[in-house]
Amino acid sequence: MTAPFSFSVSATDGAARRGEIVTPHGKVATPAFMPVGTQGTVKGLTPDTVRETGADILLGNTYHLMLRPGAERVAALGGLHSFMNWPLPILTDSGGFQVMSLSALRRLEEKGVTFRSHLDGAMVELTPERAIEIQALLGTDISMQLDECLGLPAKRDEIERAMQLSLRWGERSKRAFETRARAGYALFGIVQGGDDAGLRRQSAKALVDTGFDGYAIGGLAVGEPQDVMLRIVEETTAALPKASPRYLMGVGTPDDLLQAVARGIDMFDCVLPTRNGRHGTAFTRYGAINLANARHANDNRPLDEQSAHPAAHSYSRAYLHHLTKANELLGQVLLSTVNLAYYQALMAGMRDAIAAGRFDDFCAATRAQWQKGDLPPLAA
Amino acid sequence: MTAPFSFSVSATDGAARRGEIVTPHGKVATPAFMPVGTQGTVKGLTPDTVRETGADILLGNTYHLMLRPGAERVAALGGLHSFMNWPLPILTDSGGFQVMSLSALRRLEEKGVTFRSHLDGAMVELTPERAIEIQALLGTDISMQLDECLGLPAKRDEIERAMQLSLRWGERSKRAFETRARAGYALFGIVQGGDDAGLRRQSAKALVDTGFDGYAIGGLAVGEPQDVMLRIVEETTAALPKASPRYLMGVGTPDDLLQAVARGIDMFDCVLPTRNGRHGTAFTRYGAINLANARHANDNRPLDEQSAHPAAHSYSRAYLHHLTKANELLGQVLLSTVNLAYYQALMAGMRDAIAAGRFDDFCAATRAQWQKGDLPPLAA
Numbered sequence: 001m002t003a004p005f006s007f008s009v010s011a012t013d014g015a016a017r018r019g020e021i022v023t024p025h026g027k028v029a030t031p032a033f034m035p036v037g038t039q040g041t042v043k044g045l046t047p048d049t050v051r052e053t054g055a056d057i058l059l060g061n062t063y064h065l066m067l068r069p070g071a072e073r074v075a076a077l078g079g080l081h082s083f084m085n086w087p088l089p090i091l092t093d094s095g096g097f098q099v100m101s102l103s104a105l106r107r108l109e110e111k112g113v114t115f116r117s118h119l120d121g122a123m124v125e126l127t128p129e130r131a132i133e134i135q136a137l138l139g140t141d142i143s144m145q146l147d148e149c150l151g152l153p154a155k156r157d158e159i160e161r162a163m164q165l166s167l168r169w170g171e172r173s174k175r176a177f178e179t180r181a182r183a184g185y186a187l188f189g190i191v192q193g194g195d196d197a198g199l200r201r202q203s204a205k206a207l208v209d210t211g212f213d214g215y216a217i218g219g220l221a222v223g224e225p226q227d228v229m230l231r232i233v234e235e236t237t238a239a240l241p242k243a244s245p246r247y248l249m250g251v252g253t254p255d256d257l258l259q260a261v262a263r264g265i266d267m268f269d270c271v272l273p274t275r276n277g278r279h280g281t282a283f284t285r286y287g288a289i290n291l292a293n294a295r296h297a298n299d300n301r302p303l304d305e306q307s308a309h310p311a312a313h314s315y316s317r318a319y320l321h322h323l324t325k326a327n328e329l330l331g332q333v334l335l336s337t338v339n340l341a342y343y344q345a346l347m348a349g350m351r352d353a354i355a356a357g358r359f360d361d362f363c364a365a366t367r368a369q370w371q372k373g374d375l376p377p378l379a380a
Numbered sequence: 381m382t383a384p385f386s387f388s389v390s391a392t393d394g395a396a397r398r399g400e401i402v403t404p405h406g407k408v409a410t411p412a413f414m415p416v417g418t419q420g421t422v423k424g425l426t427p428d429t430v431r432e433t434g435a436d437i438l439l440g441n442t443y444h445l446m447l448r449p450g451a452e453r454v455a456a457l458g459g460l461h462s463f464m465n466w467p468l469p470i471l472t473d474s475g476g477f478q479v480m481s482l483s484a485l486r487r488l489e490e491k492g493v494t495f496r497s498h499l500d501g502a503m504v505e506l507t508p509e510r511a512i513e514i515q516a517l518l519g520t521d522i523s524m525q526l527d528e529c530l531g532l533p534a535k536r537d538e539i540e541r542a543m544q545l546s547l548r549w550g551e552r553s554k555r556a557f558e559t560r561a562r563a564g565y566a567l568f569g570i571v572q573g574g575d576d577a578g579l580r581r582q583s584a585k586a587l588v589d590t591g592f593d594g595y596a597i598g599g600l601a602v603g604e605p606q607d608v609m610l611r612i613v614e615e616t617t618a619a620l621p622k623a624s625p626r627y628l629m630g631v632g633t634p635d636d637l638l639q640a641v642a643r644g645i646d647m648f649d650c651v652l653p654t655r656n657g658r659h660g661t662a663f664t665r666y667g668a669i670n671l672a673n674a675r676h677a678n679d680n681r682p683l684d685e686q687s688a689h690p691a692a693h694s695y696s697r698a699y700l701h702h703l704t705k706a707n708e709l710l711g712q713v714l715l716s717t718v719n720l721a722y723y724q725a726l727m728a729g730m731r732d733a734i735a736a737g738r739f740d741d742f743c744a745a746t747r748a749q750w751q752k753g754d755l756p757p758l759a760a
Binding site for chain 1: 419420421422423424425426448449453456457458463464465677678680694695696698699701702703705706708709710712713714
């Protein structure tokens with residue numbers, strides 16, 4: 001029998017929490033970073049490579065998978081875990097964010113959103129109920145409610161309208177999820193409310209009244225400064241139950257992760273480590289390094305000899321520079337791997353520090369290392 | 381002390397030979413297939429992945445590496461093996477073939493060839509002596525002489541002129557190689573002569589008189605039908621010493637490999653498994669399979685459940701079809717891996733069959749399996 005979905009906190013340090021989520025496909029150590037597998041793959045990396053970076057959960061994109069290969073097809077093939085050969089937990093978003101950002105032609109109504117597929121031009125309808133159905137067909141461990149996500153800045157009445165619509169969609173999502181509930185599978189609600197703390201608290205309270213297995217904060221990292229984002233995170237987590245996991249969607253930079261964990265966030269996803277890796281940027285304990293820079297052309301040192309991951313210590317900066325300049329696939333693969341390994345090492349470092357009661361020290365030491373910057377160039 | 385370069389034949393079956401080459405960076409079991417690492421990388425694959433397909437030697441392209449990152453730079457960084465994190469043997473071509481095929485502006489003279497770099501437009505000179513110097517700077521285990529490679533069809537007097545020039549360049553290459561000879565490192569001559577058996581024999585005899593560690597057959601698979609190629613291979617290998625390795629450059633399809641080994645060839649290189657893999661074609665014991673074909677969209681079977689390599693049995697055809705249609709990097713990575721693993725398994729199968737004295741049976745069984753074609757489609 002599958003254990004029920006659960007979240008337990010084993011240590012706290014200030015607002016930061018160390019914990020564990022139990023899903024049908026395994027446990028997730030929190031704070032957790034989820035690599036993004038948009039089209040059923042973390043771009044360029046085998047599932048084994050992703051696991052070896054330390055990831056124990058992936059994010060899949062409902063929008064992309066519903067259009068290609070299609071949710072019913074994935075279900076017939078045994079579900080997303082089997083399809084992409086990833087046996088560990090998967091969280092999927094609801095598709096709403098990509099409908100808003102990728103579909104030129106769309107119509108938003110109370111019922112849901114209708115949009116034109118960017119692949120074949122077909123008109124597709126996505127409702128709260130269909131989003132739940134799709135995620136069930138994919139077999140995702142953690143489903144997300146459909147919501148409306150606005151960019152910032154936005155007008156307060158527009159933010160409130162979208163927040164209220166998202167709440168109603170959240171209720172419908174929960175009802176739809178309950179009709180097909182399977183032991184251990186979870187549904188998260190999504191707090192909206194833009195950069196308005198009052199609306200965020202109102203959204204959080206209403207979602208908690210409806211009752212979800214976890215709570216996400218959506219509609220951040222959509223154009224606002226970091227301090228605004230962090231203020232909203234802090235105000236929102238204060239309004240969320242301690243016993244449930246909190247997920248900050250689409251965030252972020254390594255510093256965003258430190259800052260948000262300090263404010264009580266347990267889960268993250270972001271394309272930054274893989275997207276920027278494909279474009280020649282490495283995230284390291286020295287900060288972000290642009291491998292296209294000519295300073296690396298003759299540098300035989302690895303990116304970070306102290307890294308536990310071979311991708312960061314088995315290849316020279318000169319080689320990674322060469323691959324980047326030559327636009328070689330292996331450069332994209334290696335830097336994506338380096339970056340995911342760094343993100344996972346950062347999360348593991350935070351988890352250990354919280355358990356040891358020295359989270360602030362860990363953050364300060366990590367930032368100090370970033371601020372010292374990269375290794376000095378080799379003598380000419 | 382490094383052992384001298386050596387080649388030994390441990391078994392023969394008809395004209396087919398099983399043997400072993402000893403180089404400073406390890407042994408190569410022959411008949412051998414060398415994956416192509418054009419720009420210091422087998423596109424998209426880590427060195428570990430390439431090794432896990434069974435490869436024990438790689439080919440690097442002098443033309444690409446001399447232009448970027450530059451031979452002197454690679455030497456200063458410790459040589460090509462260290463640069464690309466590949467500790468096993470490397471053979472490099474001389475650059476001549478790519479000068480002819482990739483450089484629009486070039487001037488061919490007795491001294492060498494001058495061409496415009498396709499990267500930055502700089503004029504670059506490549507002579508037999510410089511080609512040897514570059515390969516020594518790269519630290520390649522097996523260097524190739526500079527030659528002039530014509531496409532086919534070509535006029536006999538043009539073929540003869542290029543063949544004679546290549547012979548003179550071969551002598552100069554050998555003299556240059558001897559001035560910097562290091563124990564265990566080898567230089568191969570290249571037989572030219574187009575589709576003219578008499579010119580091929582003349583070229584082979586002259587090269588043998590000069591004396592090389594091994595002999596390549598160049599200027600084939602450049603537009604001629606397979607039967608012409610195989611006739612020239614057969615005539616040429618008959619004129620080459622039994623005690624030296626024979627390398628058929630730039631070949632070929634799986635059937636080309638069977639046919640050429642049957643005629644006494646010991647070494648091959650070709651971009652086919654990796655290039656075609658990047659474009660959605662898998663080479664398997666069922667023959668070539670186009671993963672873009674819609675017949676695979678709902679097919680949960682692996683490409684080849686009997687393959688020893690996880691890339692061929694851990695992912696469904698439906699998933700590989702999805703990755704191919706979505707133009708995902710992982711599709712390129714997995715199919716390149718599948719294809720290199722298939723090529724290496726084919727070589728291993730030939731080696732075992734030669735040792736067991738059943739090479740013809742192996743070829744017949746392999747071809748029969750190809751001709752049966754792919755698995756029948758699943759019932760709808």
